[in-house]
Each structure stands twice: as C-alpha cells, then as structure tokens.
Amino acid sequence: MMFGSIDIAVLLASLMVASTPILLAALGETVVERSxxxxxxxxxxxxxxxxxGFIVAVETGSPTLGFIAAALGGALLSMLFALLTQVFLASQVPSGLALTLGGIGLASLLGQNYVGIKPPSVSDLHIPLxxxxxxxxxxxxxHDAMVYLSLLAVVLVWAVLKYTRAxxxxxxxxxxxxAAHALGYKVRLVRVLAIGFGGAMAGxxxxxxxxxxxxxxxxxxxAGIGWIALAIVVFASWRAPRVLIGAYLFGGITVLQLNLQAAGAKVPVELLSMSPFLATIVVLVIISARTKGAMNGPAMLGRIFEAH
Structure with missing residues (x-):
C-alpha cells in the first residue's frame, strides 16, 4: 500500500522499531515515578x-550479551541516583540532571574507540504463517525479539502494578x-528496586x-529520546497501556518526518527534525491546560522520605 512515494507497510513497521527504545525507557520511568x-x-x-551494550556486543559478537550488559550498565548508573536520593536524601531533580550529564560524559569516554565500528546484527523473528x-x-x-519483548513488558508492568501485592x-x-512506612513497608528499599528497574529498562x-x-x-x-520518554510518562498519566500509545505516537512522528525528508517534502529539514520535540511540548501544554495543573500523578512524586 503506497501513499505517494511512501510505503505504508514499511512506514508502520519502521514505527514499531522507532518506538521500542522510547517504550522501554518510558515503562521503566513509569514504575520509578509510581513509587x-x-x-x-x-x-x-x-x-x-x-x-x-555496543561495546559488549562488538567484543563478544553476541547482541544478547550486549543487551544484558546494557541493562546492567543502566541499572548500575541508576544506583548512583538511588544513593544520592534515598541514602543522602539529596533533591531528586538536580540529582537526575547530574545523572544525565554524567552518563553522557561517561558514554563519550567509553565509546571513543568504537566510532565507525559495525556491531553484530540482530536477527528478525519471522513468525511462521x-x-x-x-x-x-x-x-x-x-521484527526482532526486543520489539515483542517491549510489548510483553507493557502487559507485565500493567499486570504487576494493578493485580499483585508488590x-x-x-x-x-x-x-x-x-502511611506505607507506618504499615511496615520498607519505603527506601521499594524505591531503590524501582529505580534499578527503571535504569535497566532505560539501558x-x-x-x-x-x-x-x-x-x-x-x-x-x-538524541533526546530520554526526555521524550519522560514526557510520555506524564502524557500517559502513569499508566502502562497509555505509555504504549504515547510511545507509538511519538515514534510515528519521528518515522514520518524521516520519510517526508526522504520523499523530498518542501519543508525545512530543521523543522522536520524538531517535530517530535515540538509535538511533545504541544501535548504537555494541552494536558496541563485540560487538567488545570493537576496531573493526577503519584502524590509523593519527587518528595524526600525521612523515616522517623
């Protein structure tokens, strides 16, 4: 099926691929913020x-080991944030911003000898019939296995949050x-585990x-996908199924602007490249206006817990 010079089937398949990293990161952050x-x-x-993930995949020739290393790397970095906010009770906003700046610098240092190297390919799963x-x-x-695992993760996160004691x-x-502390729940431990899960998913x-x-x-x-993932959590009202919708919406905008560039659309390339971020801002402004500032997020979001 064609729309002008754009193949709709290829466009939608590309949308699923482009949305997967946003979906994984946003799901992890949803769990973190629900805590x-x-x-x-x-x-x-x-x-x-x-x-x-790139370094381990290149050195071992195994994308699977690369993904495992990526989850561990993201989780380990998130533990620095957990240490700052849950042990030393530092403010969460500057600690998170520092984590982003530190992660970008660390990645640049670790990856400087891997520029221009091609990683082992990740095979697609062609489902029979x-x-x-x-x-x-x-x-x-x-699609590859990670696309389907990301969809499975949506179901699991939704089910765990809605139906399990955890x-x-x-x-x-x-x-x-x-109140949770008064009932005997270990607030800091719960939050540290949530932070670690969010870090692994982002990785x-x-x-x-x-x-x-x-x-x-x-x-x-x-290229700013982490910030889009943060916005999607708010867009989705901290609900896993809506995170899926938000991720695919913004992934679709990203793919569409790339296809429009390839099709020679008479729109400035810079404007097309900005479109996912402009859409993020517009959606957040609309949501904020409709809810009159009450985003219905977790009541303790961003607040420091001090046991007495």
Missing part, C-alpha cells in the same frame, strides 16, 4: 546502556510514603538504538 521518585536521568542511563499475511505480516510479524505496595509508597532502550535502530556508536546517539 514516588522523579528521576530525570533517563537520557543519561539510556546513553550509558547504549555504549555498554503470520509473516505471510498481506500487509499485516510485514507490519507486525517480521504492585500495591509500590503504589502505596508512591501515594503516601509515611535496554539505549542499546536498542545503538544495536538495532542506528547500528553504530556516535556521541549523543540517544
């Missing part, structure tokens, strides 16, 4: 995961950490960029 912690270091954790369905087979059933405890900590998202989306290493490879 009452605001971690603005998503961009730093993503680019750290991108370089760790389903891949041959006209149009839908190409769009839905010819999810109930995490939400209780995010809504009223004083996976970063590795997906460097190993699949743009299979190479360059400084600043995440």
């Amino acid at each position: 009452g912690v605001l971690n603005l270091g998503v961009e730093g954790m993503m680019i750290t995961g991108a370089v760790c 389903l891949e041959h369905i006209p149009f839908f087979g190409q769009v839905l059933f010819q 999810g109930l405890i995490l939400r209780a900590v995010g809504e009223n950490h004083t 996976l998202g970063g590795a997906y960029i460097s190993l699949v989306r743009v299979p190479q290493w360059t400084d600043g490879i995440t």
Whole structure:
C-alpha cells in the first residue's frame, strides 16, 4: 500500500522499531515515578546502556550479551541516583540532571574507540504463517525479539502494578510514603528496586538504538529520546497501556518526518527534525491546560522520605 512515494507497510513497521527504545525507557520511568521518585536521568542511563551494550556486543559478537550488559550498565548508573536520593536524601531533580550529564560524559569516554565500528546484527523473528499475511505480516510479524519483548513488558508492568501485592505496595509508597512506612513497608528499599528497574529498562532502550535502530556508536546517539520518554510518562498519566500509545505516537512522528525528508517534502529539514520535540511540548501544554495543573500523578512524586 503506497501513499505517494511512501510505503505504508514499511512506514508502520519502521514505527514499531522507532518506538521500542522510547517504550522501554518510558515503562521503566513509569514504575520509578509510581513509587514516588522523579528521576530525570533517563537520557543519561539510556546513553550509558547504549555504549555498554555496543561495546559488549562488538567484543563478544553476541547482541544478547550486549543487551544484558546494557541493562546492567543502566541499572548500575541508576544506583548512583538511588544513593544520592534515598541514602543522602539529596533533591531528586538536580540529582537526575547530574545523572544525565554524567552518563553522557561517561558514554563519550567509553565509546571513543568504537566510532565507525559495525556491531553484530540482530536477527528478525519471522513468525511462521503470520509473516505471510498481506500487509499485516510485514507490519507486525517480521521484527526482532526486543520489539515483542517491549510489548510483553507493557502487559507485565500493567499486570504487576494493578493485580499483585508488590504492585500495591509500590503504589502505596508512591501515594503516601509515611502511611506505607507506618504499615511496615520498607519505603527506601521499594524505591531503590524501582529505580534499578527503571535504569535497566532505560539501558535496554539505549542499546536498542545503538544495536538495532542506528547500528553504530556516535556521541549523543540517544538524541533526546530520554526526555521524550519522560514526557510520555506524564502524557500517559502513569499508566502502562497509555505509555504504549504515547510511545507509538511519538515514534510515528519521528518515522514520518524521516520519510517526508526522504520523499523530498518542501519543508525545512530543521523543522522536520524538531517535530517530535515540538509535538511533545504541544501535548504537555494541552494536558496541563485540560487538567488545570493537576496531573493526577503519584502524590509523593519527587518528595524526600525521612523515616522517623
């Protein structure tokens, strides 16, 4: 199916690929924020995961080990944020910003000898029978494993938060950490675990960029995707299914602007490149106006917990 010079099936398939790193990072941050912690270091954790995954994949020849290393790298960097905010009780906003700046610098240092190197390819999973369905087979059933794992992660995060005791405890900590502490829940431990999960997911998202989306290493490879992921959490009202919608919406905008550039659209390239970020700002302004400033987020979001 063609629209002008743009193949719609290819466009939608590319949308799923482009949305995967945003979806992974935003899901992780959703869990973090539902625990009452605001971690603005998503961009730093993503680019750290991108370089760790790239280096390990190149050195071992295994993309799988690369993704594992990326998750560990993102989680380890997030533990620095956990140390600052949960142990030393530092303010979460500057700590998160420092994490982003530190992650970008660390990634640049680690990756300086890997510029121009091609990583091992990540194979697509061609699902038998389903891949041959006209149009839908190409769009839905010819992707790599991480695309499907990201969709599975949406279901798991939603189910855990909504139906399990662990999810109930995490939400209780995010809504009223004083009451949760009085009931005997270990608020700091819950938040540290949530922060670690968010770091691992951001690391996976970063590795997906460097190993699949743009299979190479360059400084600043995440290009602000971490900030879009943060905005999507608010856009989604801290709900996993809505995170999926938000990720695919903004991933679609990114893919569309690339296709419009390739099709020679008579629109300044700079404006097209800005479009995902402009869309992010517009959506947040509309949401803010409709809710009159009440974003219905976790009540304890960004607040420091001090046990008495």
